[in-house]
Amino acid sequence: MMNEQTVVNAARKMFGGRAGGRVRVGIGDDAAVVRIGRTDVVLTIDSVVEGVDFDFRYFTWTDVGFKAVSAAVSDLYACGARPCAILVSVGLPAGTRASDTRALMSGLRDAARVYGAKIVGGDTSASPRLFVDVCAVGEIAGSFKSRSGAKLGDWIFLSGPVGASRAALGLFQKKLRVSPALRGAHCRPIAAASDGIRLAREPRVTAMMDVSDGLLIDLARMCAASRVSAGIFPSRVPVLQATRDAFRRLRRDPVQEAMVGGEDYVLLFCVRPPVPDGLAGRYSCIGQILPRRRGVQTPLYNMERRSGIRHPAGIMVKGFLHRF
Numbered sequence: 001m002m003n004e005q006t007v008v009n010a011a012r013k014m015f016g017g018r019a020g021g022r023v024r025v026g027i028g029d030d031a032a033v034v035r036i037g038r039t040d041v042v043l044t045i046d047s048v049v050e051g052v053d054f055d056f057r058y059f060t061w062t063d064v065g066f067k068a069v070s071a072a073v074s075d076l077y078a079c080g081a082r083p084c085a086i087l088v089s090v091g092l093p094a095g096t097r098a099s100d101t102r103a104l105m106s107g108l109r110d111a112a113r114v115y116g117a118k119i120v121g122g123d124t125s126a127s128p129r130l131f132v133d134v135c136a137v138g139e140i141a142g143s144f145k146s147r148s149g150a151k152l153g154d155w156i157f158l159s160g161p162v163g164a165s166r167a168a169l170g171l172f173q174k175k176l177r178v179s180p181a182l183r184g185a186h187c188r189p190i191a192a193a194s195d196g197i198r199l200a201r202e203p204r205v206t207a208m209m210d211v212s213d214g215l216l217i218d219l220a221r222m223c224a225a226s227r228v229s230a231g232i233f234p235s236r237v238p239v240l241q242a243t244r245d246a247f248r249r250l251r252r253d254p255v256q257e258a259m260v261g262g263e264d265y266v267l268l269f270c271v272r273p274p275v276p277d278g279l280a281g282r283y284s285c286i287g288q289i290l291p292r293r294r295g296v297q298t299p300l301y302n303m304e305r306r307s308g309i310r311h312p313a314g315i316m317v318k319g320f321l322h323r324f
């Protein structure tokens with residue numbers, strides 16, 4: 001069976017993932033960077049598909065538009081870039097009403113406003129299911145932050161809490177009551193705009209990405225790109241009280257669930273010590289970069305659990321991966 005990683009690897013082979021010439025950052029990071037004239041332009045694209053990324057039992061058309069823009073611009077902030085322009089392609093199913101498309105567009109517009117970006121074009125097609133594909137174009141706000149810059153000894157941080165979106169989905173699926181805050185986290189997530197721009201300007205930030213498929217899987221990706229391992233302190237992973245309560249209602253372990261829940265759109269980043277006070281006070285330190293260990297299954301370790309006498313226990317990497 002194929003998954004999205006297989007496809008990305010094949011794309012990198014076919015198109016060439018390496019930077020060179022105009023291409024400053026190629027395939028494999030949260031966004032690409034292309035030099036146009038004297039400016040580095042940051043580019044990313046992200047799609048949401050009915051029945052895969054959202055479900056009309058829980059989403060309005062406006063939510064879908066809002067979430068599609070948030071997901072796309074999150075990849076810009078993840079690199080320390082600020083969105084400028086947005087292109088949107090939509091595939092509309094048979095029977096779509098004019099009021100549905102207006103609702104969809106109002107979600108796109110509201111989100112674009114939140115991020116200070118302009119929607120400048122797109123395309124419309126017929127489709128068996130609704131899909132919305134958002135291409136976001138941005139400029140670097142400080143320096144470009146790649147996911148491949150993590151170094152041994154760096155501290156690992158999260159810009160905000162994780163797990164709320166997954167908790168909301170769990171409640172929706174069990175037909176339990178979902179508070180407005182949890183519903184918002186799932187249906188109208190807000191990307192970490194001000195954090196992305198602040199961290200882009202912080203020279204001690206060595207690597208950054210957004211948490212879109214789950215903390216564990218995304219941290220494992222950062223480790224692979226940076227050729228390092230990572231130790232996590234699970235008790236330090238920030239999880240909102242409402243999220244903890246929701247997972248308890250679902251009889252699931254809150255921290256374990258929060259670490260594999262996708263669509264958090266917070267930033268995962270590494271800081272070279274000493275950590276500036278402004279960062280240490282504001283963000284949650286959840287672990288540290290360790291040397292890469294060859295021939296082991298996982299790059300992630302639980303620093304609060306021992307395996308044998310000396311080594312921290314390995315963590316199974318789980319998270320969301322599209323499969324085909």
Ligand SMILES: [Mg+2]
Nearest residue numbers: 030075210212
């Ligand atoms: Mg990303």
